[in-house]
Amino acid sequence: MKLIVNACYGGFSVSKEWAERLGIDSHDSEELRYNAELISAIEAGEDVNGTRAELKVVELPENCTDHYVDEYDGAESVIYVVDGKLQWA
8 A cells, every 4th residue: 555645844735736736735735645646646756745854655564454644843753563563654
C-alpha cells in the first residue's frame, strides 16, 4: 500500500493547482493521502507541494496489518504493524 505523508515541519497540503485539479480542499490530508493520481504525480517528480509542505510517498509492506500516521508540528511519519510488531517509515 502506498500513501502520502508530509516530510517536513509545517503541515500536509497540496498546491492550489492540484487542489483545484482534484476538486478538494488543499489541506484535506485524509482525502488526499491515498489518492492514486497524486501518488503518481509525486513519484514522477511533479511539484504538488502546498505552502510549507514536502510531500513524499511511503510504501508499506503487503503484509502490513494496520497503520497510523503520526504527526509532530506538521512533520509526519508512519507507524505500521507487521507480524504483530510495530515498524516505522
